[in-house]
Amino acid sequence: MKRKNLFVKLITWSIAALLLAGSLAGCGGNDGSAATFRTLDEIKESGKVVIGVFSDKAPFGYVDENGDYQGYDVYFAERIAKDLGVEVEYVSTAPASRVEYVATGKVDIILANFTVTEERAQQVDFALPYMKVKLGVVSPDNALITDAEQLNGKTLIVVKGTTAETYFEKNYPNVNLQKYDEYADAYNALLDGRGDAFSTDNTEVLAWAIQNPGFTVGIDALGNADTIAPAVQKGNTTLLDWLNDEIAALGEENFFHADYAATLASVYGDAANPDNLVVEGGKVE
Amino acid sequence: MRDSGINVLFLGKNFLRLLEGLGVTLRISLIAVLLSLPLGILLGMFMTLKNPVSKAISRIYLEFIRIMPQLVLLFIAYFGVTRMFGWNLSADVSAVIVFTLWGTAEMGDLVRGALISIPRHQYDSAAALGMTKVQTFIHVVVPQTMRRLIPLTINLTTRMIKTTSLVVLIGMTEVLKVGKQIIDANRFEYPTAALWIYGVIFLLYFLACWPISMLAKKLEKRWR
Numbered sequence: 001m002k003r004k005n006l007f008v009k010l011i012t013w014s015i016a017a018l019l020l021a022g023s024l025a026g027c028g029g030n031d032g033s034a035a036t037f038r039t040l041d042e043i044k045e046s047g048k049v050v051i052g053v054f055s056d057k058a059p060f061g062y063v064d065e066n067g068d069y070q071g072y073d074v075y076f077a078e079r080i081a082k083d084l085g086v087e088v089e090y091v092s093t094a095p096a097s098r099v100e101y102v103a104t105g106k107v108d109i110i111l112a113n114f115t116v117t118e119e120r121a122q123q124v125d126f127a128l129p130y131m132k133v134k135l136g137v138v139s140p141d142n143a144l145i146t147d148a149e150q151l152n153g154k155t156l157i158v159v160k161g162t163t164a165e166t167y168f169e170k171n172y173p174n175v176n177l178q179k180y181d182e183y184a185d186a187y188n189a190l191l192d193g194r195g196d197a198f199s200t201d202n203t204e205v206l207a208w209a210i211q212n213p214g215f216t217v218g219i220d221a222l223g224n225a226d227t228i229a230p231a232v233q234k235g236n237t238t239l240l241d242w243l244n245d246e247i248a249a250l251g252e253e254n255f256f257h258a259d260y261a262a263t264l265a266s267v268y269g270d271a272a273n274p275d276n277l278v279v280e281g282g283k284v285e
Numbered sequence: 286m287r288d289s290g291i292n293v294l295f296l297g298k299n300f301l302r303l304l305e306g307l308g309v310t311l312r313i314s315l316i317a318v319l320l321s322l323p324l325g326i327l328l329g330m331f332m333t334l335k336n337p338v339s340k341a342i343s344r345i346y347l348e349f350i351r352i353m354p355q356l357v358l359l360f361i362a363y364f365g366v367t368r369m370f371g372w373n374l375s376a377d378v379s380a381v382i383v384f385t386l387w388g389t390a391e392m393g394d395l396v397r398g399a400l401i402s403i404p405r406h407q408y409d410s411a412a413a414l415g416m417t418k419v420q421t422f423i424h425v426v427v428p429q430t431m432r433r434l435i436p437l438t439i440n441l442t443t444r445m446i447k448t449t450s451l452v453v454l455i456g457m458t459e460v461l462k463v464g465k466q467i468i469d470a471n472r473f474e475y476p477t478a479a480l481w482i483y484g485v486i487f488l489l490y491f492l493a494c495w496p497i498s499m500l501a502k503k504l505e506k507r508w509r
Contacts, residue, residue: 063467065471101364
């Protein structure tokens with residue numbers, strides 16, 4: 001009899017706990033239809049656009065000492081909000097969760113150094129690109145490599161699984177590749193002189209060469225360009241079209257060169273040519 | 286070598302931002318702890334019932350939560366639920382739900398362990414003194430169980446505080462993420478900032494967990 005009482009009490013408590021959890025969930029749910037995207041008009045009406053950016057990838061998206069978002073992507077995001085006539089709300093995203101954020105409609109636009117790939121294009125809709133990444137080759141000043149042909153018969157350091165690895169294997173079979181698992185190991189190998197040069201994304205080597213005197217990026221744009229573009233949820237055509245028009249229109253005023261000057265120039269200095277990184281009006285030549 | 290990295294701490298609102306990050310960490314973890322302790326105690330009692338159905342249910346729940354990494358649970362609560370049902374849970378609510386589910390499962394098993402560790406003769410002696418089952422439970426079992434539970438509960442609580450650093454993956458900026466942001470924003474001017482920032486974060490976590498340890502010590506003494 002006593003045990004039965006206890007049992008009934010427990011069941012009651014469990015149900016109460018479930019109800020509590022349910023009501024908590026109810027508080028969080030906005031309108032139940034949030035899995036779908038917000039159209040251009042809905043964003044304008046709400047007075048706020050939600051944009052997913054990086055918060056720890058200087059100089060593309062980071063937070064400054066006053067807690068404000070800054071960087072190349074953020075500069076563009078501010079402009080988008082201004083031209084939409086709305087406030088901007090930033091969501092800090094991690095590389096692995098970018099697709100999920102757009103796919104679930106938790107952000108309207110992802111603007112987090114998002115490289116266009118076929119695999120991602122099946123899950124999100126990419127707008128026109130606003131930046132491009134090619135390969136760069138960094139080498140010591142006293143034996144500077146300025147042309148990929150110079151590498152024939154020499155040792156080139158690459159990181160496994162990068163585009164640099166596949167590019168050189170395919171196009172320059174006479175280059176000896178020395179492969180590492182981690183970026184830090186590869187850079188150390190270059191510093192120790194275990195190879196003649198190191199190749200990876202040009203944005204990466206350019207920033208590294210500035211911090212390491214004695215090394216220069218002799219080739220800053222090699223191979224096919226990977227493009228970087230904003231992404232919206234699949235099927236959100238009103239927002240996608242608006243973004244494409246916006247990017248095309250911004251090309252007229254060389255907006256992304258101004259963006260480069262404001263955010264990236266201080267990091268890359270004279271080492272990089274902005275034309276090798278910036279895409280204006282969504283046109284990649 | 287330029288300025289020492291410690292200066293980064295005093296740039297702008299950096300230190301305040303770290304404290305705000307700690308606030309997020311503590312808010313999520315303490316709400317989750319406060320919910321999981323009572324729920325876990327109930328679950329633990331539920332688990333000791335000698336009923337095959339209740340045993341199966343609690344077993345499945347425990348194993349599910351134990352096997353699933355918290356990160357996966359967070360993704361399910363934050364993104365998965367939106368995809369499947371269209372419920373848009375905020376990051377705060379998802380985090381509290383996941384950490385409560387996890388804390389309840391762990392706490393439940395701790396309570397179960399503590400309950401079944403009370404030796405048989407304690408029940409027999411109580412019965413010999415003429416106590417009813419409820420009296421035995423309240424006056425004999427609970428006090429002994431409580432004492433056994435304190436260190437285990439403190440371990441769980443501090444573990445929950447530290448594990449909340451996973452919430453960055455659903456977009457919340459807690460103390461560790463703020464630290465990474467500060468390090469990254471200053472990586473060109475202050476390459477040595479990382480050591481200082483992580484040092485301060487270590488100290489902040491310590492200051493958050495230490496009072497809980499002290500409280501446990503006090504309780505243990507009082508209930509001896």
